[in-house]
Amino acid sequence: MSSESPNEIISQRRVKLDDLRKQGLNPFANGFVATATSGEIHAQHAEHDAAALENIEEVYTVAGRIMAKRDFGKAAFIQLQDRAGRVQVYVAKNQVGEESFELFRKFDLGDVVGIKGRPFRTKTDELSLRASEIQLLTKSLLPLPEKWHGLTDVETRYRQRYLDLMVNPDVREVFKKRSQIITLIRDYMVDRDFLEVETPMMQPIAGGATARPFVTHHNTLKMDLFLRIAPELYLKRLVVGGFDRVFEINRNFRNEGISIQHNPEFTMMEFYQAYSTYEDLMDLTEELICHLAEQVVGSLQFPYGEREVDLSRPWQRLTVREAVLKYSDLDATDIDDREKLLAYSDSLGMELDRKIGYGKLLTEVFDEVAEPKLWQPTFITQYPTEISPLSRKNDQDPTVVDRFELFVVGRELANAFSELNDPDDQRERFATQLVEKEAGDEEAHAMDEDYIRALEYGLPPTAGEGIGIDRLVMLLTNSQSIRDVILFPQLRPEAK
Secondary structure (H helix, E strand, C coil): CCCCCHHHHHHHHHHHHHHHHCCCCCCCCCCCCCCHHHHHHHHHCCCCCHHHHHCCCCCCEEEEEEEEEEECCCCEEEEEEECCEEEEEEEEEECCCCHHHHCCCCCCCCCCCEEEEEECCCCCEEEEEEEEEEEECCCCCCCCCHHHHCCCCCHHHHHHHHHHHHHHHHHHHHHHHHHHHHHHHHHHHHHCCEEEEECCCECCCCCCCCCCEEEEEEECCEEEEEECCCCHHHHHHHCCCCCCEEEEEEECCCCCCCCCCCCCCCEEEEEEEEEECHHHHHHHHHHHHHHHHHCCCCCCCEEEECCCEECCCCCCEEHHHHHHHHHHCCCCHHHCHHHHHHHHHHHCCCCCCCCCCHHHHHHHHHHHHHHHHHHCCEEEECEEEHHHCCCCCCCCCEEECCCEEECCCCCEEEEEEEECHHHHHHHHHHHHHHHHCCCCCCCCCCCHHHHHHHHHHHHEEEEEEEEEHHHHHHHHHCCCHHHHCCCCCCCCCCCC
């Protein structure tokens, strides 16, 4: 590691910057066109030995950042990093000319350069480029962290993501896979005749999920608006309008806590399919996620943390009640008795409101005793109607709804249900939520009269689902925190 302090290094680079300008050279040049990437060079010549490369006349034009440099006096090797990876470049005085070489010797790690050169293999058989031209494109004024020293603080990595991406290939790979996952999802849905749409991110009524919204104000309209907590009610309006299959890969905003699983701004894929049920969506979800795993990971079995996930179908299916019975020491008599269930929650230290309804109580106990144990993919069904204001009641048991949530590695990954399309039932449930909202529940739904009006025109029998993209990317990249899969996660203000 260099013995020079960061401030000394920065001062030296500032001096170099001034010298370049005094020489009439632009340290932030423009107009250089790279026609190849490091990846293309490796792909085209991976099988060529030194003798074969001697016969190749093609000159490659590449550009990237200097990530390493070994100086041997009249020649040097650099590692050039571009969007596709790295390639070694050999820069010699007798190849680029004395003037260019003397300028090159003043280049620093982190500088962005343009190179022209032919491929060859070194004595150690490493595929490299022999530079015939080299040009400084951007002068770097701040030193790179040396072999990751100086960037060990996790929050600094998130805050200075540009630096994290620059020096950590594994981080870049995560975000390449994230892009691949979203593209695969989009292609999968379009191939099944779903129409991709866009719905408002600022909404006059916060609805479609039980969550606390962010509030903003529109000056011209003189009205408060809410950053959307979900696109659900708008997407179902589109189904009413005749778009039987719609989806949106959308950003949602919820004014809630931050954790390794939660970011106030997050990405979901939400979709609706007319003339289907939540059971149809369970099959679709299994197929989609297995398809993603095979394409991104290459297998249905892969590590997550210190354990393994197995996505082999069919996935386990349990009701909320069955899951509580399976993962607690309650028996069937206890679980159906509200007072015994409440006493059991007390024994777990849950400290719930004594007036809590049975359905919400059962779900809270499920969250405590069952959810963390659902490591392998599991569909949980028959959620209480009490906590599902937009779901269709089950025909055989109206105390529960036709809904599922998908859990993998102990966390929720998707939520789906057969949609409530009875406008009178929907109005009653909104009214119940409104009472809870007025009593102080900031996550309860408001009354959406226009949505009810849309239902009165007739919503076909429909099933809908939301899949958390961030958590899905976490699963398929073995990332333990949601901050590892969001390029710029929300953080506290930087300490001065």
